[in-house]
Amino acid sequence: MIIQISDIYWVFWRELKRYSRSRIGLVVRIVQPAAWLILIGSTFAGTQSLLTTTGYPGSYIEYITPGIIMLTSIFSSIFGGATTLWDRRFGYMNKLLTTPVSRISIAIGKMFGISIISAIQASMIIVIALLMGVRLGNPIGLLPAMLVIIAFSMGLAGVSLIAAVLAKSQESFWATMNFLGMPLFMLSSALFPLELMPSWLSIVVKLNPLTYTIELVRTLIIGNSIPNIHLFIDISVLASFVITMILVAAYMFKREVSKAF
C-alpha cells in the first residue's frame, strides 16, 4: 500500500472545505469551551489562595486556560470521526474506496483534517481568553504550543476514527465519545494541579496523556509552569500516544472498511 502525500492532501482538503462551509458546526464547537472558561474561571477564582500554596505564581484563570484550550480541541476532535460514519452511511466512502487512493491515505487525511480543525477551534478560544484579559507570559510559545495541540488532536482523531469505523450507528458512536470525552478532561490536571488531588486521583491523572499535553502547553504559553513533570517525559508520553493512535486507527480503518456496512 502506497501512501501518497497528494492523496492525503485531497482527503484533508475535503474535510476542511466541509468545515469552512458549516458555520453552525464552528459555533457549536466553540460555545461550550467558552462557557467553561467564563464560568469555571470565575467560579473557582476563590481557590486562588490554594493554588498559590502549590507554588503557582499566576491567577486561577491563567492556570486553567491551557486546559480549556485542550478542552476545545477535545470537543472538536473526539467527534471528528462522525464524518467517516456519515460517509459510510451515504455511500461516499465507497466512492473514495474505489479510487486508487490507498485506505491508509484516506485514514491519515481524515485524521489530519480533524486535527487541523481542532487547532483552528483552539486558536479561537485563545483569542477569547486574550480578550478576557488572560496574560500569556510567553507569546512566542504559542507556535510550538499549536504543534502540541495539532499532535494531541491527531491522536484523539485516531481514537474517534476507531470508534467511527467500529460503530454500527451514529447513536452508539456519539454515546461512546461522550462517555470518553468528559472523564478524559476531568481526570487530568486541566482544572487543578496534581498537588491538590487526593493520591488515588493523582495516580489516575498521571495515566492520562492529556495531563502531559496540558503541562506542555502550560509551560510553553504561560511561561511559568509548575515543573513537577519533566518536559522530556511530557513530550515522550504525547509522542507515544499520538503515534500509537495513528497506527491503530489506520489499521482498524483498513480492516473495517473492507467489511460490508
Added chain:
Amino acid sequence: MVAVLTERLTKVYNNNTAAVDNISFSVEDGEIFGFLGPNGAGKSTTIMILTTLLKPTSGKAFVSGYDVDKQPSKVRANIGYVSQDIAIDEYLTGKENLILQGKLNHIPKNLLNHNIEEALQLVELKERANDIVGTYSGGMRKRLDIASGLINKPKVLFLDEPTLGLDIHTRHRIWDYINKINNEYGMTIFLTTHYMEEADKLCNRIGIIDHGKIKVLGNTSELKQKVGSGVIILKLMHYYEKENFDKFIVKIKDLHDVDDVRHTDMYLIVSTKEGRTLIPRIFDLSDTYNITISSISLKEPSLDDVFLAYTGKGLRDETGTAWTGMQTVERFRRARA
C-alpha cells in the same frame, strides 16, 4: 478482450444468506451489459465485489484482466463506479466534487480541466457547476454523480441502478449519456436495473439475476425472440357474414408465424412473434372476406416475457410501481439529510 469475467462467484453475508450464488459470466470490451433483477436479487452485491468493495466468499472475478481480490489497486485504476446511493459531497460545489474526484483518481493537471468541462457538458450542469450541491435537485445530484464516475475515463464503468427514482425525462437523458459515452469513448458499461425498459433500450446483452443466481444470459433481442410472446389485437366492425368470418379465422390460423388465435364476435387476439410482418397479411385477408377492421394494436415481445419465462414471476409482482416510488423517496430523503 474481456472487460469483466466471473467464475463461480459467491458472496455469503454474515447472516448466512448467499446474496450472490455461484455466478459465472463475462462482459466483452465495449459492451453495455445489464444485470436485471428484482430488489434483493444480488445486483449491488455483485457490483461491490467487482469494484473491490467487498471480498468474494468464493470464486473469482476479473476486471480489465485483473483479479479483484489479489490486484485491487490495478482494478481501481481502471474503473468508474456510480453507486445506487447518490454519493456526492453536498458541502462542495458541483465543480469541486469533480475536481476532488479527478485528483483522487490521479488525473494529470493538463487533462483534468478538459475532462471536467466535458463531463459537465454531457450531464448539462455547466450553469450550476459553481453552486453548492446542497442546492441541487435529486435528479441533478444523480447526474453529477454519473459525471464524477466518468472523470477518469475508466475502461469499465459500473452503474448501479443509474436511473432509480428519476422522472421519465431525466431517465431518457441519462440513457442518452450512457449511449454516448459508450459510443464515443468505447467505454464498457456494466449496469444494473430493475426497469425492463432500461435494459431493453440500452443493453446489448443482459443477465437476469434472482435470489443470487443467474437465470439466463444473452443477447437482448435473441432472448425476446426465443421466449417472447407478441400479440395483435384487432377490433372488427360487427356487420360481417358469419360464414366469411369463420373462414377468415381459419385462414389466419394457417398463416406462417401465427401461434394462436382467440376471438369473440368483435375482437380477435393473434399470438405471434412477428407482428409487424403479419399485420399486412391480415389486412389482405380481411379484404378478401369483406371484414372491416376498425382498429388494430400490436404488442411486440418484451423483456417482461423473458423475465417471466425465466423467473416464473413478473418483475412487477415484487416491485409494484407505487412501492418503487416510495422507496425512492426514502432514498432521496436519506441522501439529503
